[in-house]
Amino acid sequence: MTYKSIKGTKDLLPSESWKWQWVEGKIRDVMLVFNFREIRTPVFEETPLFSRSIGELTDIVSKEMYSFQDRSGDSLSLRPEMTASVVRAYIQHSLGEQFPLVKVYYIGPMFRQERPQAGRLRQFHQFGAEAIGAQNPTLDVEMIALAIAVYEALGLKKTALRINSVGCENCRPAYKELLKQSLWKVRDELSLDSQRRLESNPLRVLDSKAEEDQRAIVGIPLLRDHLCADCLAHINGVIDGLKDLGISYEEDGRLVRGLDYYTKTAFEIISKDLGAQDALTGGGRYDLLTEELGGKRTPGIGFAAGMERLMTVLEKQKLIPDGDKRITLFIAALGREAQRWAMKQALELRRRGLSVELDFLDRSLKSQMREADRLQARYVMIVGENEMMNRTVTVKTMETGEQKSVAFADVTSFVDTSGND
């Protein structure tokens, strides 16, 4: 019996993991200069946390959550996203009392039982950020600028920002009714999915990708034209701010996003180098969520971005530098005594910060040299019986082929002066 990883999940092997570390490093650097600090929350939570915040009728909650009962009968779910967990932590730890504006970021795995395809996994990873505590449209601009700054730091090209307002509890209900009425008129032309959503979640019909839906909804009233004064002023404020920063955007009246907690600003950053699943980043405001989850009413906004999709685009645009996988020194030891000396020497040099590898397979000198080559070691230190007797090692500089005899006592200072260049 052999085992395989579960459909829709991926192993990140050493040949790839360094690329992720490089990208994560860039993300962390940008987060820090924008004064966002990392938050890590558990990967599972009580199921109602997600169903209440994301919405019972959304695809994520109704079809995609990994929910299970633990041994005490509680319903728990693997997190399908982070916003709910961050807001839960915000309330639980009274973070708002310590800081008027809480700015946090995260990088980690999320879980959704989707049909696996390019750009859709069941365990995928997101980096994201949330800012809780301010209503000002400048914060929306800050969040969008942050997401773009990450992509800029990575050198990403061909991204586009789409933005919309999804209104608030004052203007959305009346618009929803209006939308329902208009959709009823074209009901027969809609896809089956959209026909089903017409009553439960009519807004989602707007951003359906099905061609028949796109055709049927041409001319349907958009929320943009039915916003209350407050929501209109807000989105205009965001747009002014984007203009001030020279961030190009496209207003997309049909952008609604698949999570119910959004109010006012909703946005996506897409990449033209992705296929059908072209959203790199999705985000928006959630001014009612904190209250919905039992806290004081506190406005918030955030975004999350798929790491796998980001990696796909970075690879496509050849933006990941060649990894420096070289080690500095390989100690080729022959015989038990030499191996013992090599172990001690390696530890000593590693403590000084040098990357050192040695042989654990009792290989011949020739195959140890081959291994040193494969690892692209800069130096090889050869220790056999003779060297043990003379208390010297032979050090070979791989690039030039030059060899030197170095006394045991001088090895550390020799490597210190030549090994760190």
Ligand code: HAM
């Ligand atoms: P979301 O749009 O569901 O939003 O996900 C954000 C991003 O995660 C997507 O744009 C995509 O890049 C990636 N993603 C989502 N599902 C998958 C999947 N199955 N496989 C691979 N990548 C995926 C949220 O999660 C919100 N929490 C964003 C947010 C934060 N809004 C406010 N704050």
